[in-house]
Amino acid sequence: MTSSPELTPENEVPVMMTGPNGIRRGPGQVYSRNIQLSEADSLGDVKLGFLMTKGQLEVQVICARQLRPNSTGQPPDTYVKTYLKQGDRQMQKRKTRVVRHSSEPQYRQTLKYNASHIQGRRLLAMVWERQKGFEHNQPLGTVEIQLDRLDFSRLMLCWYPLYPYIPAEVDSNESS
Structure with a gap:
């Protein structure tokens, strides 16, 4: 991680409850019109940090929690990919290292984007399960954030x- 401000509880913004079904939503989080959501659809949570510094947006991928076990009942090997999104187009992929065998992975990595590239765009963050051998990696869950709705002053x-x-959002054949 870079020399960013200390990650402390006073910086944390609570998850907000919104919508008629009590759908949990983080700051700036948006949903596609293509799916119906319910509280039961949640596949765990990811903790992200945001800070604008020296002309760059730093996206801190801290950790995830309550990820579901894989098909064999074991905790998954996971990593996080982020993209800047303009419309349906994904640009500037970044990713974390793989954390092995954990339903509560600690990534603690900072992914950077040029501040001039974020105006009017969304950040797509996806937690992926790394598969063994020649199998395709599997997406475990996603979050999409409208960057214009966030306060980057701190x-x-x-x-x-x-x-x-x-599936239309991400090419499922894409490997890590």
């Missing part, structure tokens, strides 16, 4: 609920 740490990804 470090902001937020929990975001993960929801099922929409």
